[in-house]
Amino acid sequence: MNIYDISEKAGVSIATVSRVLNNSARVSQKTREKVLSVMAQYDYVPNPFARGLGLKTMRTIGLLCPNASDYYLAMALSYLERMLRKQGYDSMLLCTGKALSDREKGVEWLISKHVDGIILMGSTFVEDNENGNKYLRNAATHLPLVLLNASYANENIYSVLCDDFHATMNATQFLLEKGRRNILYLYHNRNYSGLKKLDGYKAALKNMGVPVQEKLIQYFTEDKMSIPDIRDYILGLDRKGIKFDAVVTSEDVMGVGVFKYARIIGRNVPEDLPIIGYNNSSYCLCCEPELSSVDNKLEMLCEQSVITLLKVLSGESVPQKMVFMGELVLRGST
């Protein structure tokens, strides 16, 4: 069933059918009803490829995700897809790895598919050197980009993010105010967001006049984080004689690893070792006691990402950068 068949059955031209379809232009009520009834009768649905060919769009947004099995990103995926589809947009999912070359390929792939825009999920996509971001600038010449939880200032690139700096600063400060002076900061990413969090940690110390100890800033390099690996890593620090009386991590799952360490070594949480994670994911509720964490308002970030992108596509002007405040959620671990 195509538009010609319908036009024939309805006794009109394809132009009229098209008008009814896009309920544009003025079509007489009578003709419209006639056409609609024929379309209904034959379950007619316009061919999306042909439509795409003419309109140069299939109303599809590319979702670039470093890893859909990451709890936080999976949540984001879920929100984004729902919100996009509510606006009549399809979601083309593409899981790149973290490697720069894979991310570049991912972006190119989506561009070649003529998606209308791309949402890049997580701060993985922004490098801390200009050269590594060339692919973003180049992509932005083809279509609008939205960075979810990252920031990069460029024409046609929009950033929607949580203020990781202040959120981590507040978390650290909370522990300082409890009298902790040797706070271990454990992180996993040196991307934009990762560095902001680290800065927040340092800023809190500075504000309170506590010297920064480099050995208390630990970068967990393993690409894939597993709870046992993190546990062992911290056990290793302990064996090296590094002393700490509180922990802030850049992700909840690392906080869970700290719990494991504490249990093995016999330190009580929170009395001996308060812990604060990041993301407020369901990992927090698994622990005993439950893990305090920073809620970075994921649902709102997703919503604004979608709204921003669709506005850009419809030619409206939108802020180039939107920043939300994180919120420290206190539970049993502090």
Place this chain on the structure above:
Amino acid sequence: MNIYDISEKAGVSIATVSRVLNNSARVSQKTREKVLSVMAQYDYVPNPFARGLGLKTMRTIGLLCPNASDYYLAMALSYLERMLRKQGYDSMLLCTGKALSDREKGVEWLISKHVDGIILMGSTFVEDNENGNKYLRNAATHLPLVLLNASYANENIYSVLCDDFHATMNATQFLLEKGRRNILYLYHNRNYSGLKKLDGYKAALKNMGVPVQEKLIQYFTEDKMSIPDIRDYILGLDRKGIKFDAVVTSEDVMGVGVFKYARIIGRNVPEDLPIIGYNNSSYCLCCEPELSSVDNKLEMLCEQSVITLLKVLSGESVPQKMVFMGELVLRGST
């Protein structure tokens, strides 16, 4: 840049460009190189819409997911997308809810988008009454369907699943052999997979001559499972005077809820209360002690789903149903 531009620059016809593009037919080495160099020079990429129009396919698979934020499904999504793209297929993600009407709409939506096939993730999509599966039979007349972890016998519908019956039976039997006689079975879904698991639980009891106690079979009805909700639910059972000395759950997250209950009530895991979950997800490693669980070979299921679907699309014949064995992974909770 379209195929005409390229053909002109290369001094050949579009047909030749097309041949080079689809490296089919025999094109002289010289011509091929000439065309390729021009394409490279202008960064030419064929328009996917025009291609789709002619070929009646955009090499896109629909991924129907009841909820991408579910840990297990998020993992599956990640595997599926990667494997599909490796074969040159795009993934169109669609998160339906669990409601039948939403699932129906989701399937229809994907059909209207002319995806080449659909992978339905999780057993949510098969109802236990024939009438509720009409939409599957109807969809199968348009395109091939693969049920990931569900089963439904029908032309053009393929099932790839784990043997939940035997897996749950084995888990239950393991506890029976440890001398437990009042094993609580906690489940969340009455779909195909959910009922199979339940049957497995009952079969294990029967095999050992232990009577089934209906009050020990608890159906957690809340649509959204949260750990605190599950904990409270079990506390409620306890208050009602229901006695149990072991627990098998249909999903890991419920197992975590049981941990929370045990801690509050002061029962030790595993001495007083061994627990076995299902899915072998990362929830298992968060608990203390770690949660024993059934590994249902998700990665293999995903791989086979993709292989099956692509074979069907290329006209090869494949088994209508593939069943894998689950594996009981024992950890500290038993």
Place this chain on the structure above:
DNA sequence: TTGTACGCGTTATCAC
């Protein structure tokens, strides 16, 4: 081995 011409299903632009 290469080129011509048409079909694919829709939207947009005219003319009537």
Place this chain on the structure above:
DNA sequence: GTGATAACGCGTACAA
């Protein structure tokens, strides 16, 4: 209000 017709960019018989 409505209809004819030209794009849109590619694949592919068929012809050369």
